[in-house]
Each structure stands twice: as C-alpha cells, then as structure tokens.
Amino acid sequence: MADRLELPDATWQRVSPRLIVSEFVGAVISTAIFIAAVLTLTNVVWSGAIWGVAVVGVIAIIVFVLIPRRVRAIGYQLRDDDLLFRRGILFQRFVAVPYGRMQLVDINRGPLSRMLGLSELKFVTAAASTGVTIPGLREADADELRDKLVALAETRRAGL
Template sequence: MSRLELDVTEWRRVSPKYVWVDLVGMLIAAIIVVGATSLPAVFTHNVYLFTIPASLAIIFIIALALTPRRVRAIGYQLRSDDLLFRKGLMFQRFVSVPYGRMQLVDINRGPLDRALGLSELKFVTAAAATGVVIPGLPEADAETLRDELVALAESRRAGL
C-alpha cells in the first residue's frame, strides 16, 4: 500500500494559486452535474431518485476537499534529456517525454487563469495520448519554460 515514487527529489511545483482555479472549475461542474441529475427526481416527485445526485454530490465534495493536495501533487522536472511530469493522488500518473519528440508547445489562459496571472502549458508530441499539460504556472514562468523547452528540443532534434 505504497505510492509510486521515482528516484527524483526535486520536483518543480505549480503555483498554489492554481487551487482556486481548480476549485471554481470543479464547483461549476458539480453544480451543473448535480442539478441535471436532480431534474428527474424533481419532476417525478420520486424521493428515491435523489440518491443519484446526492451520491454525486458526496463524490464532488471529497474531490473538492482534496483539491489542495491534488494541486500540490502536480510536479514537473527538466532532466538532461527529457521532461518528467507527474500528477494525481489517488490515480497517479508519471510521464517522461524526450525533448526531441516535441512537436509544439501551447500556452493557454482561461478567464480565471488570467485573473490570477496564471498560464497552462501543453507539450504536444506526435502521439495524441502523451497529454502533458502543466497547469497553474505564473505567466512569466510559463513563457520562460516554453522558450527553454523549445531550445532543448531544437538541440536534440530527432526524426518522427
């Protein structure tokens, strides 16, 4: 019953402000989902149907309570030849992407991100499933990181 751990000590973490972005996003999703699943119960006056939105609400509350820890679990590291990324508490995920595999780097900013001065960095390879998205980076950091990654990828260019 132990978590996966790699022999890596220094993870670079995302900004603690990202907790708010995650919280608000999940809260909106929770309201929509719980609201939509309550509709059948409201219209049919069947009390038992309320169990579905209620159980969903409990799941959402647990997820919301765990948000700070989940955000703290997101980490990345620039190793000499690859980018290492981790996320997840209950469902842990580690990804290693060689720099030479980079096709492009995206920087996205949602409305909440913008209000808090954060950015989201997406590392795209030829494989659609790679899915390395580093959220909650301060704007300046994201841009430095992007330039750093592009330079690293350029120096280690490989074929497809």
C-alpha cells in the first residue's frame, strides 16, 4: 500500500483548526435536515421511522469522527513555479497550479466563516479541472496569500 505523497523538502502549510468547528456546524445542519426528511418520508410511506433515523444517526457519527482528520489532511505549499495543494484521506487529491496559469484568485467569507475569522481562497485557471479552493485560512493569511499569488502570477505571465 502506497503511503501519502511526501516530498523531500516539503513544508506543508495547514489550514486553521477553526475549520473543524465550521465543518461540525455544517454536518449538524445537514444531519438535522436528513432526519427531518427521513421522518417525513417514513411517516408517509413506511412506519419504521426509528430505523431511518438510526441509519442517518450512524452515518452522522462516522462523519463527525472523520471531520478532524479530513481538516488535518488539507495542506498547501508555495514552490518555485507553482502552488501545490493536497486534501483527502481515502481519496487523496494533489493539484499543482502553476503561477503563470492563474487567472483569478478569489476570497470568499460566509457568515459562519466571518464569525470564526476564516476565509476560503479560490484559484481559477484556464483549465477547469485545476481549480483549487483552500478552505479554512485565517482572514489575514488569506489576504496575504492572495496578494502574494497575484504578484507571482503577474511576474510569471510577464515572463511568457
């Protein structure tokens, strides 16, 4: 079994641990919606509502247990020519985004993210498959990273 891709001189930057809180809140809201849907459907179609709620509950517990590990698996690093991004536990994703190919660097902050002081940084390139979103960055870190990436993208494009 292959180990996680580790680069010899790689220093991965981690996202904020506050992202765990945000993910938990999202999971709780999703679980509540699914339980309401199960209760509604089972009362209309089937009288075994307890089994439907139990299945949703077991799935929710598995999701809750995995949230901290999923957040710790998110990382990025700035290399000489590109930004390398990783995420995932079972299905790992590694994306290298060349600085010269970045067309847009966008920061998003939802209501919960603003309360937690977090931002989401999104990079868009000409190829849709290389779009990368780094969630859970502290607001100041996201602003600084955006400015740095825009400057790097400008110098790389000028060199083309």
